[in-house]
Amino acid sequence: MKITARFVGSATVLDLAGRFDMTSAPSVAQALERASTGTPAQVVLNLAGVPFIDSTALATMVQGLKRCRQRQGDLYLCGVQPQVHMIFELTRLDSSFHMFVDDRHAVQAFPN
Numbered sequence: 001m002k003i004t005a006r007f008v009g010s011a012t013v014l015d016l017a018g019r020f021d022m023t024s025a026p027s028v029a030q031a032l033e034r035a036s037t038g039t040p041a042q043v044v045l046n047l048a049g050v051p052f053i054d055s056t057a058l059a060t061m062v063q064g065l066k067r068c069r070q071r072q073g074d075l076y077l078c079g080v081q082p083q084v085h086m087i088f089e090l091t092r093l094d095s096s097f098h099m100f101v102d103d104r105h106a107v108q109a110f111p112n
Contacts, residue, residue: 002049003031011042011107017049020057028057032064032075041073044106048079053087065097074098076106 001024002017012035020028035043045061047053065075078100080088088094100106 001027003027005031005035008044008103008107009110010038010040011044011110012036013044013046013103013107015046015049015103019052020047020050020060021052021054022056025056025060029060029063032060032067036064036067036071036073036075039071039073040110041068041071041075042107042110043068043073044076044078044100044103046079046103047077047081047084048102050084051081053084058087058091058093061097062093074110076100076109078103078106 001020004015006013014031014035018024032043068075076098079102080099098109100109
């Protein structure tokens with residue numbers, strides 16, 4: 001898993017590439033923790049390069065979502081591939097996360 005962090009306005013965008021599974025989840029969790037230190041914690045996970053997620057990845061994202069919301073922010077997802085989106089639908093987590101086409105739309109959706 002390759003993780004690249006960048007700043008767009010007041011948000012941190014984490015670009016992920018590779019399988020997001022139990023092997024890569026600890027690295028993503030660390031990146032999410034570093035990205036959500038500010039208040040408000042505005043983080044975008046760009047999943048455009050992620051072809052597969054497992055239950056550990058889902059748990060990692062839910063934990064990141066909780067952390068961001070505790071810090072008066074949010075965790076938005078973008079670039080979700082169809083096969084990954086299906087996992088969100090099956091687990092009904094698609095109603096818990098805001099999903100956007102790309103990072104530009106996600107960043108613009110954060111309140112000022």
